[in-house]
Amino acid sequence: MTDRHHLLVHGGTFAAVGDGGDISGVRGSGSPDGLFVRDARHLSRWQLTVDGAVPEALTPVADGDTARCVLVPRGGRQEPPAYTIFREQAVGDSAFVESLRVTSNRPVPTTIRLAVTADADFTDQFELRSDHRTYTKIGATRSRQVLDDGVEFNYQRGEWRSCTTVTAEPAPDGVEETGTGARRLVWTLELEPHGTAELALRVAARPHGAAQSPRIPDSPAAANAQLLALEGEFAEGVPFPTGWPELAAACARGLADLASLQVTATGPDGEELRVPAAGAPWFLTLLGRDALLTSLFALPYRPQLAAATLPALAATQATETGANSVSQPGKIVHEVRHGELAHFGQVPYGRYYGSVDATPLFLVLLGAYVEQTGDLTLARRLEPHARAAIGWMLDHGGLTSRGYLVYRADQGGLANQNWKDSPGAICSADGTRASGAVMAAGAQGYAYDALRRTAWVARTVWEDEVYAALLEQAAGDLRDRFQRDFWMPERSFPALALDGEGNQVDALASDAGHLLWSGLLDKEYGELVGRRLLEPDFFSGWGVRTLAAGQAAYHPLSYHRGSVWPHDNALIALGLARYGLHDEARGVAHGLVDAATAAGHRLPEVIAGYGRDTHAEPVPYPHACVRESRSAAAPLALLTAVGGA
Template structure:
């Protein structure tokens, strides 16, 4: 019998001359979603793993284009995303990234689910139910937990178990809570799943209560953050480096800090919650939430707009002074619809200027800002998910010219990375002929929201809107970059129906036609 010690395993093997002898070693992982029989062969285990990954991948509609390189980018992104999705007791959840963030993150899961929502709503369902189950119900300063707040990060390692870091179940994220409501609203738009809304509604109300109460630390109508202890994250937006929020002179902003994009998320969250309340039969609550959303809009425009920048301020500091810095945060605001059209147009022009758009993607802050550094984590680098969210916002305001440039930029970058795998981030140096993007040495690859970015870009450029309640798929002002002649979408499921669609260049226009239709589903094209 084998002799197993702390660091060795000794086997006694009888070898017959000129005869093969196979030794099979099976290593199991406690807590894995896969159970491995004691004598399972490697080939069988690999087949089982591939079957599970393929099953996850098949939840997303098929996508093919006229470009083999673009197809490779799509296929790599699909495979990576399927690999990172873990089946939890509440449904599928995308772990954030390998190797540093291979666990549940609230913000990352929400934005990843949002990116693929049009083609795979089941991921959003799993994310919403998982985050509802882990929503904070008590105050715990060591974990920055407050009732109604949505999880930032969940860890099970030794340091978390021993309390050496606060990230066992940590809530230091200012944007995950409004984003949770936003995703719930868009999930309902996509699916018409009223049963899920009923299940989620108490958690949505708790999240709204946090936004109105603990989330608004000084009662001015904006959501702010400040860590409760010095062990928590100093910065609690998606740019969570310690030096990511600063003034034009480079001075770090003192808290509590109100980030621009968080107010935009809150605006969208309130409108979505209003529609959900109305769908559940509470019209009075719906009207109230619509009203508070518009009140937030008016306050936001008055306090955050910086005319000399052509953009919203990065943030307001604890003294309510704007951080007059041009950043990608302002472009992310567009996905909510909070900007009036004239200001959205100026933001688009600013974003596509050479100081923000490197040729590969959007920089997190403008070149020329005092703290700009193209090799920094958050102060001048390029994050694919950030650029993709910007594209979605620009599409909302009909700036398809800008969307196409962003698609071409990230497509060009993907061709330069191994396996066509976009990493978590890369450096923000200008694009130069015959030079690839400069890698960020410690970036996760794959990273869930980076892998999902190509699907968000496809949605933005084709203007895809899926209305599950009406069983309708709309293509709003579809555009294709010069590198693509056509895009074919297959097995797009809406309710119990399915549709295959071809988007094809026709001169200066893009035509949309039905290749196959099964069940009751309508196709609408808006020019």
């Protein structure tokens, strides 16, 4: 988000508003403002004026679950404000609510004309990205209908229908056309000397396919109370560390964010589930890899996330091959979208399978969940899905034919299909991009762990000793091959990947820490890698950089070639602890917790790679998701890795 937007999130709904609570709808280089539900913008303009002028923010909106600001008319020192407006906003599921309290500062009766200009453009989020893509929408129509207490906006394109309803109490004195498609709700307020008037506005979004109209909270206070109750219930019983209050605060903030970031999904039998969305603003939806890692981090404390994520992903597991969706039988979905462009096939992300690592991570989470909870029922229920996932790894995934999990660039989707999925993220130290069939190191670690954990489930739950032995043999063979083909003896470090010719992609990257988490490296190699990750070119003081500084490919503001990712570091900390490198694990944990403390105890998706020795505060990455589920769960992983030390 840009610094002028403030984010309100509840389930699959989020709003981004400016310092004064307005929504401009202007498209720029940053993230757009508006009210968004299921990938569509249901409120594209929301602007308050008094006597035809936009008031200024005396107290701008601050970050929080409710947007509050104080507004006054523009003027000089010799013109004390004639009125003050106290504005409060919040979101609920498919809803946006606002209260306005207008107070006269004059000792005489005062009349003011207050107006709220509203519009809904129903733009798909993919249209609002800064890559200037455009999409044809043949036959699309928009209409507006004035109501007794507000206005309704409708959108239709073929069978696709969306609606936004704005109502107010008291009802506006009039609803005016603006010439742009927006509508202006107008009130004439007669204020007694130092008197006050109050207005309540409610916005209901009904996206395509919504089964029923949303239940709109009565007020921002009511919406906030609902969210606080949800957050409190979700965090109840988690044993926060008493000896490290900063980590405790980061865990509490993360759990609160996880409570608000859950979206609805459907299980294999049609049951409704609540699963962690990836993050807001761009990814408030189910992303396979993100939901799996979030659930893994939270597993010792909130196993219900895994209990929902696993069947939700089983329900979307691919059963056939599709070129546009990159689907293959047994593959776990990467991304699920609900917007208009996905519905009409104009983007491939309705169900998109461009991930090489979601499938092994599905198996890792299943094994870890059963081990943690003893829930044999879910392990038996998902046995066909787990076997299909193993089948994909061995067949289409490449383990049998190539010896490793393999992906190829998808021209219509993602060029890279591991967690570092930006173009150019998988590169050599000199910046040369890997080409051909790429075998990313981290994915091989996940595959190794998946084979071992599924072997354990097969033996202890499914009672299939032959299958378990087969998987254990495959895991052992993978480990031997990996240490032969990926290890760079002259650098005492594994390659980031192998390219299509089997050549090592030699950038020094944080992905090596994932190999510690998976247990793929033997003890000697693991200890070398773990200590290397804490050297100054890797460790910024806030965390381990995605790419070590000093390489030609490094850039501190690159998305995946020099930045610091909290979830990446959480995996590294868990891996360091696994190999007995507890001092190093504590070093990573302290860096991340300090970064969270500097940002109000909330870890963003990613921060810049600048060193702590050159800048005393963590530098934000300019396009990071402000709320991100893996980052929200990262403090819980740190708690697992190092306790309250």
